[in-house]
Amino acid sequence: MMLRIKRVPTVVSNYQKEETEEAAAAARRVSGCGRNCLNKCCIQGAKLPLYAFKRVNKFKTEMGVHGHEVREPEPPVAFLDSLVLGEWEDRVQRGLFRYDVTACETRVIPGQYGFIAQLNEGRHLKKRPTEFRVDKVLQPFDGNKFNFTKVGQEEVLFQFEASEDGEVQFHPSAPIDVENSPSVVAINVSPIEYGHVLLIPRVLECLPQRIDRDSFLLALYMAAEAGNPYFRLGYNSLGAFATINHLHFQAYYMALPFPIEKAPTKKIISTGSGVKISELLNYPVRGLVFEGGNSLEDLSNTVSDACICLQENNIPYNVLIADCGKRIFLLPQCYAEKQALGEVSSELLDTQVNPAVWEISGHMVLKRKKDYEEASEENAWRLLAEVSLSEERYQEVNALIFEAIARGDDANGGVAESVIGEADAKPKSGGEVDAINKNSCPAMVSGTPECLVLHSGSRYCGLMIRYCFYKLASAMTY
Amino acid sequence: MDSQLGLIEQSFNNRYTLWVHEALDELPDSFTITDPSISGHPIVFASRGFLKMSGFSRAEIIGRNGRMFQGPRTNRRTIMEIREAIREERPIEVNLLNYKKDGTPFWMLFKMSLVFGKEDGRATHFVAVQVPIVSRKHMRNSGMSYSEDGGGSRLREIVFGSCRREVCSDSLLDLDRVLALDSDDTGLEIEDSCEASDLEKRKAATAIDNILSVLTHYSQLTGRLVCGKRCSLPGMGFISSSLYISLGRIKQSFVLIDPHLPDMPMVYASDAFLKLTGYDRNEVVGQNCRFLNGVDTDTTVLYQIKESIQTEQACTVRILNYRKDKSSFWNLLHISPIRNASGKIAYFAAVHTEEGCRNQDRHGLSLEMRQLSAIGAIKVAVRSLSMGAGPSKS
Numbered sequence: 001m002m003l004r005i006k007r008v009p010t011v012v013s014n015y016q017k018e019e020t021e022e023a024a025a026a027a028r029r030v031s032g033c034g035r036n037c038l039n040k041c042c043i044q045g046a047k048l049p050l051y052a053f054k055r056v057n058k059f060k061t062e063m064g065v066h067g068h069e070v071r072e073p074e075p076p077v078a079f080l081d082s083l084v085l086g087e088w089e090d091r092v093q094r095g096l097f098r099y100d101v102t103a104c105e106t107r108v109i110p111g112q113y114g115f116i117a118q119l120n121e122g123r124h125l126k127k128r129p130t131e132f133r134v135d136k137v138l139q140p141f142d143g144n145k146f147n148f149t150k151v152g153q154e155e156v157l158f159q160f161e162a163s164e165d166g167e168v169q170f171h172p173s174a175p176i177d178v179e180n181s182p183s184v185v186a187i188n189v190s191p192i193e194y195g196h197v198l199l200i201p202r203v204l205e206c207l208p209q210r211i212d213r214d215s216f217l218l219a220l221y222m223a224a225e226a227g228n229p230y231f232r233l234g235y236n237s238l239g240a241f242a243t244i245n246h247l248h249f250q251a252y253y254m255a256l257p258f259p260i261e262k263a264p265t266k267k268i269i270s271t272g273s274g275v276k277i278s279e280l281l282n283y284p285v286r287g288l289v290f291e292g293g294n295s296l297e298d299l300s301n302t303v304s305d306a307c308i309c310l311q312e313n314n315i316p317y318n319v320l321i322a323d324c325g326k327r328i329f330l331l332p333q334c335y336a337e338k339q340a341l342g343e344v345s346s347e348l349l350d351t352q353v354n355p356a357v358w359e360i361s362g363h364m365v366l367k368r369k370k371d372y373e374e375a376s377e378e379n380a381w382r383l384l385a386e387v388s389l390s391e392e393r394y395q396e397v398n399a400l401i402f403e404a405i406a407r408g409d410d411a412n413g414g415v416a417e418s419v420i421g422e423a424d425a426k427p428k429s430g431g432e433v434d435a436i437n438k439n440s441c442p443a444m445v446s447g448t449p450e451c452l453v454l455h456s457g458s459r460y461c462g463l464m465i466r467y468c469f470y471k472l473a474s475a476m477t478y
Numbered sequence: 479m480d481s482q483l484g485l486i487e488q489s490f491n492n493r494y495t496l497w498v499h500e501a502l503d504e505l506p507d508s509f510t511i512t513d514p515s516i517s518g519h520p521i522v523f524a525s526r527g528f529l530k531m532s533g534f535s536r537a538e539i540i541g542r543n544g545r546m547f548q549g550p551r552t553n554r555r556t557i558m559e560i561r562e563a564i565r566e567e568r569p570i571e572v573n574l575l576n577y578k579k580d581g582t583p584f585w586m587l588f589k590m591s592l593v594f595g596k597e598d599g600r601a602t603h604f605v606a607v608q609v610p611i612v613s614r615k616h617m618r619n620s621g622m623s624y625s626e627d628g629g630g631s632r633l634r635e636i637v638f639g640s641c642r643r644e645v646c647s648d649s650l651l652d653l654d655r656v657l658a659l660d661s662d663d664t665g666l667e668i669e670d671s672c673e674a675s676d677l678e679k680r681k682a683a684t685a686i687d688n689i690l691s692v693l694t695h696y697s698q699l700t701g702r703l704v705c706g707k708r709c710s711l712p713g714m715g716f717i718s719s720s721l722y723i724s725l726g727r728i729k730q731s732f733v734l735i736d737p738h739l740p741d742m743p744m745v746y747a748s749d750a751f752l753k754l755t756g757y758d759r760n761e762v763v764g765q766n767c768r769f770l771n772g773v774d775t776d777t778t779v780l781y782q783i784k785e786s787i788q789t790e791q792a793c794t795v796r797i798l799n800y801r802k803d804k805s806s807f808w809n810l811l812h813i814s815p816i817r818n819a820s821g822k823i824a825y826f827a828a829v830h831t832e833e834g835c836r837n838q839d840r841h842g843l844s845l846e847m848r849q850l851s852a853i854g855a856i857k858v859a860v861r862s863l864s865m866g867a868g869p870s871k872s
Contacts (some may be wrong), residue, residue, distance in 0.1 A: 041588070056639045079843070081851075081855075082843060082847075082848065082851040082855075083843065083847070083851070084854075085850070085851040085853075085854030085855055086843065086848065086849075086850040086851030086854060086857070087847070087850075088854055089850040089851065089853050089854040089857070090846075090847070090850050093792055093850075100817075102817040102821070102861055103817060103821040104821055105820055106819045106821075106865050107819060107864045107865055108865050114866070116865065170842045170843070170862070172842055172843075172844065175765070194854070194857055194858050194861060195854065195858065229558070230858070250613040253858045253862070255724065255858055255859060255861075255862030255863060256862050256865055256866060257558055261558060262553070262555075262558075262559075264555075265555065267670060291554060293552070309778065323554050323558065326554050327554050327555075418568055433712055468564075468807055
């Protein structure tokens with residue numbers, strides 16, 4: 001049985017048509033679409049600004065080895081930040097957005113967390129609801145539907161790639177390398193805040209909406225490069241209110257803390273690569289927080305592994321990348337499923353709030369004045385509580401995630417264990433590591449029913465033991 | 479950098495006189511004072527106690543921002559809490575992990591309070607006291623302590639009791655080591671969280687009181703009185719310290735004009751604007767921009783500007799402007815309405831670029847792009863900062 005819901009899809013491009021029109025246009029196979037898109041018909045000879053970021057371990061450069069590097073007193077607006085703001089403002093003045101988002105009334109709802117409510121009547125004006133399949137997180141790319149090769153070139157702000165030579169490069173007008181599809185940043189013509197953009201990894205490869213290690217790392221690099229804790233990136237999987245099945249992240253500016261960022265957390269474990277994983281406490285949606293890591297890549301890979309695990313287990317989820325890429329929130333959800341099964345109250349459905357990453361983070365975009373005026377922390381909490389997985393389901397999902405992370409951690413090898421007592425030690429040869437760690441956990445033998453099924457992999461072993469102890473300790477405190 | 483240091487000295491001494499340094503130096507505590515109205519929200523004073531504790535010299539600190547003491551193990555959420563307290567202009571007390579000059583991390587109680595101008599109610603300085611935490615009361619964040627107390631061993635008993643009875647005591651020690659893999663990568667045993675004792679909290683409170691009374695006393699000598707609490711409500715055209723901090727990050731020459739006040743005065747002028755035109759801040763804030771115009775300024779352009787403002791549109795014009803020393807320059811002026819969170823226009827921003835000066839910065843953003851990015855940054859700052867309840871009234 002296929003689960004479906006009806007909702008109004010967000011128009012993110014001026015070239016996005018109703019589904020029926022889209023299919024008809026595809027059927028006609030019109031060649032040379034007559035405008036400025038990114039497809040083969042128009043892309044030849046096209047040029048866009050190119051921002052090449054420095055592929056560097058951001059965490060290390062901040063601290064230096066023995067103390068502090070000499071830095072400017074307060075860094076001025078970072079270059080990428082200026083580029084996004086400037087290009088976005090340029091499109092504002094060219095009239096490319098469907099409405100002026102800065103004219104939308106917004107306020108912080110009084111309360112403990114400070115949920116943010118916005119009255120935005122223009123976002124879904126005149127759009128008919130479309131059917132969305134919500135029971136499959138992984139769906140193949142469908143070229144007949146709207147995708148980002150169909151956006152106009154004027155909607156693309158710049159290409160975003162890793163620099164070849166380790167220095168930040170900017171070319172105001174660079175050709176698009178069709179053979180090695182660039183990643184691009186485009187505007188969202190129905191913004192929910194100033195600077196609302198879409199990051200589309202390798203746009204011409206037409207990847208479906210699913211996270212992989214490379215794309216997630218690209219998103220983290222963007223967050224780190226922008227260097228602005230108020231410029232956050234978000235991701236919605238299919239089934240968690242992604243509108244378009246073409247791999248993309250969203251981002252915008254909000255110079256306020258999101259409620260989710262204020263929620264207390266409780267550390268679960270640290271992985272072998274230094275990533276600290278905590279759970280959210282006292283927040284309506286249950287989720288995990290990832291921080292730290294010996295490098296940006298380590299943090300990225302840990303989170304990606306968790307996302308890939310959820311995808312493969314068909315669990316819809318949202319991701320918020322906050323604090324310049326230093327704090328990442330992973331939130332599995334089940335609202336769409338409930339909606340399809342008719343389990344959501346009509347009161348909540350009437351608000352037409354689709355709880356995607358921004359809503360879950362605490363930024364509610366409301367279409368009706370009544371909802372805006374009556375917005376309260378209890379209402380927001382009640383809606384978000386419906387989004388959350390139940391405690392039992394959440395624990396089951398966590399176990400899956402930790403298993404996947406432990407496997408990924410183990411496979412990486414990389415930095416040696418603290419048991420060896422060195423920082424930044426080069427990875428030892430496989431034999432040595434196993435020998436040391438066999439001594440560390442003689443009690444753990446694979447195959448015994450009483451203990452967890454543990455492989456001989458040392459880091460997997462260590463991580464799962466720690467997770468196991470965390471669960472036991474939590475159980476004991478109740 | 480020198481001009482900034484000069485600015486810092488000047489602004490601090492103007493309010494408190496030169497002698498305040500001596501008085502503050504007599505206090506034994508570790509504390510820093512920052513000024514939100516200076517671009518970068520820099521430290522303008524660091525006590526002897528602070529220098530001793532951190533290992534830095536005065537020259538290495540003055541003019542820098544407080545984040546220089548943060549590092550990889552500093553709790554990101556705590557950093558956010560401090561940032562928000564600054565933005566909302568309210569006091570805060572948190573346990574914070576900072577780093578000394580030699581890279582060693584240490585826990586301290588961080589207590590921050592504000593100093594307000596008595597007459598205008600503005601937040602003039604932030605005072606931060608740091609009390610190192612020496613108490614033995616530390617707990618690992620996961621709620622289990624592996625050290626002296628019996629909790630850990632009880633847990634181990636339960637686990638292994640239900641698991642494999644044949645496990646020998648050796649493996650328990652090894653298990654401890656496996657469990658200790660949470661320690662950070664520099665090999666130092668530093669806790670994930672820390673609680674200050676009541677004694678430490680009292681120490682911090684006393685230090686704050688002492689500092690405030692010194693500052694209050696010396697401000698009386700200059701007549702530019704301050705107090706520890708906001709005594710009067712900020713008047714019209716008030717730019718909060720948090721908006722100052724946000725605007726201070728924008729390096730372009732620009733001003734903010736308040737169209738709701740009589741004669742539409744400038745309520746904010748960036749450092750770059752002052753540099754471009756040769757004026758001092760107190761000469762221009764509160765004035766209408768017409769002082770930039772002169773004999774040869776084209777009146778039709780002025781009319782164009784006026785019309786754009788009335789129709790609430792953005793516009794770009796080329797206008798002849800005059801500096802304080804009467805020299806003229808062609809100004810590529812871009813004006814845009816800036817709305818606040820209510821959706822209504824709060825200010826107009828005017829960004830200036832002197833024609834003919836180096837057209838691109840070292841990265842290659844065009845002149846036009848730089849102007850627009852300034853507008854974008856201003857829009858984000860004004861909109862976001864007006865969404866909340868605003869600066870606290872206490």
